[in-house]
Amino acid sequence: MSETFTVPARDLTKSGIPTLADIGERLRGGAWAFVLLGAALLGLGLVLQAERGWGNLLLTAFNLACVGLGGLFLLAIQSITGARWSDPILKAHRAMPALLPVAGVLMLMLWFGLATLYPWARPDAATQHALHGRLGWLNPPFFFGRVALIFAAWIWVGRRLTQQGKGAAPFILVFALTFSVANFDWLMSLEPVWSSTIFAIYGFSGMFLQGIAIVTISAIVLRRVGLLPAVSKAQNHDLGKLLFAFSSFWAYIFLSQFLLIWYANLPEETGPMRLLLQGRWMPLFYLNLILNFFAPFVLLLQRRAKTNETVLLATCALLLAGRWLDLYLQIMPPVLHGLGPLFGPAELGGILLQLGLGHLACWPVFMKDANPAQELPQGG
């Protein structure tokens, strides 16, 4: 029994009936503005403070890759389990993997900032006792070889999965390996002496949570403009339950990493954690917990809240902000070398770039599935 909504579809124009293509045109201008402004700000950040600019580029590239992977992963597990509940919203996450090539290009651009970001890429790495043993794995050619290989695998498997609906099970295997390597390589090696074996699962929990949040937002927005008429309260309830579950999962993995490091307090493990727990980073550390776990937990605890679109949208917005902050806290403390948390042009540029590129890359793919001349239904 699918209850239909009584909320009227949003009136997007004052005159005439807009088609789907019209909407795309209108949004594309804004997206290009976001991309250009974001790139300009990020470029400015690179000139002003190189390590901060490169750090934000890494954050942007990694997060865009995670969005693409989130869509692919949802698609894959639904294909494997033969899930039917998500049929009405499948359109939304079929478009997300289009971000993977974009993210790949951004990752390859890090070639020019490698020595700024990663201690092992600096000329003196071979003389440092803690680093020279790791240079067999962490050296620029091999590093970028892995970047290229990993993105090629994601793009190829992703294309097969989205276009032919094949290869879901192999994707999960490939994904588990490559995503772990990607996390260890791109994020954890920012602080090469530090290690945490659960790091990749931690990254996965955040990535998947973000994927669900984006699918939820797009499902609600697309239903409101009348493009997904089949989305019902039941789907919203399911998405709300997934959000609730994986927010708790994120917290579980977070604690699994934190508790052991905190308890053992071994010098080589404690370093980065201690940096976050003291001084100026501390408020952000607790904000991260609030955005990713405590706020969603409280907001979504009630059954009524899980079907309420306003609550769902608010929770997803918090989760997306939380995901950005989570990555910021993983990337920036080692990159900034003791400078406190900073938010300025470079960070804003990275965020704008993510939003703009997200739209530009995903919209054409979404249009391919939809009918461009489709008129948006008016009123209720």
Add this chain to the structure above:
Amino acid sequence: MATTEFRNARFRASFADPEQLLHAVAHLRSAGHRVLDTYTPFPVHGMDEAMGLRPSRLPRACLAFAILGLALAAGLQIWTSAIDYPLIMGGKPLLAIPAFIPVAFELTVLLAGLGVVASFFVAARMRPRLRIPDLHPGANDDCFILAAELAADVQFPAVARELAGLGASETSLLVEDRFQRDTSFWDRSAGAGALLLACLPAFLILALVPVLNRDFQKRNLAWDGGMGAPLSAQAFDASGVLPGGEVLQAPPPGTLSRRGDPPLAFGPGKAEAERAGRELQNPYQPTQGRFNRGKAIYERVCATCHGREGDNNGSMIVARGAFAPTVLVSPVVRGMPDGRIFHIATFGGPTKMKGYGDLLSREDRWNVVLYVRELQKGSVKPAPAPVPAGVQP
């Protein structure tokens, strides 16, 4: 307690298919009949909405029990670790919140789970050996059955015909009164209040923690969980005692007594022992209380090797042929100044004796010196060694 009133006749209808049952329930309700219950061999999706059931009240009980579990776990751990029996472990603060999370999580889930099942049993009036006859022979097998109350002014045969048209395989009037129910206590605000009241003790414990724990703010609550500034010596600092800087063998140099004694101005070794003999005086007045204390310690700690009278008589290691310790009542020891004996009690003797500086407080070591001096004067009659009951000497 108010009970459900029945004004009209009740009837049942059975179907072979869940979809038919769903349809029939919706039809009956729209025609003004009251659907009392349905019996299906498995949960049918959409049945709650079709029957117009209110959302279950069990989540409320679940939340209450979860909060109770959380409060109990937090209260138990805070009480035991930070208030009643404070022990520094691993250099962590006494109120080490991250360490409490796993237990709090488990207890929250446990009480929520057990509590919600118990609440269900209470709300559904389930009990052991309860036997309710099936409403229809196939009720738990392959039939989908509904029970309803006729709308006013409607005769049963007309409804039976309608239901047969909807696919009912059998319809009949019901005579028994199994639907007579009291309205639940938990429905009313008193019920919700009672649940909150049940959680009160745990909340009280939590609220009392800052009051009961006087130096709560001072040493317990560290926002970084004690990672930055552990309370104890760092676990893996080189100790400098053993070759290669091995650890966890002896306290590192400069470790202070937790009893608050100021550092001793003497180190181990013969030269230091002689210096102690020249410079140290017993700082405590010789009272009967200190003498008794010294005697008790001597007989518990020292007499094992030196004998109860300081003459190696009754010494366990001499009796077992290990070696003979210095005779305390000998002229050599008699000639030693107090400070020298105190130094030996603290750092150990020149041959085999270990130091007792880390086991006995400074005052206790001086008390032992006091007692040894009295032993040497021969003015003490030590208590005879106790003979175990039932053993012939």
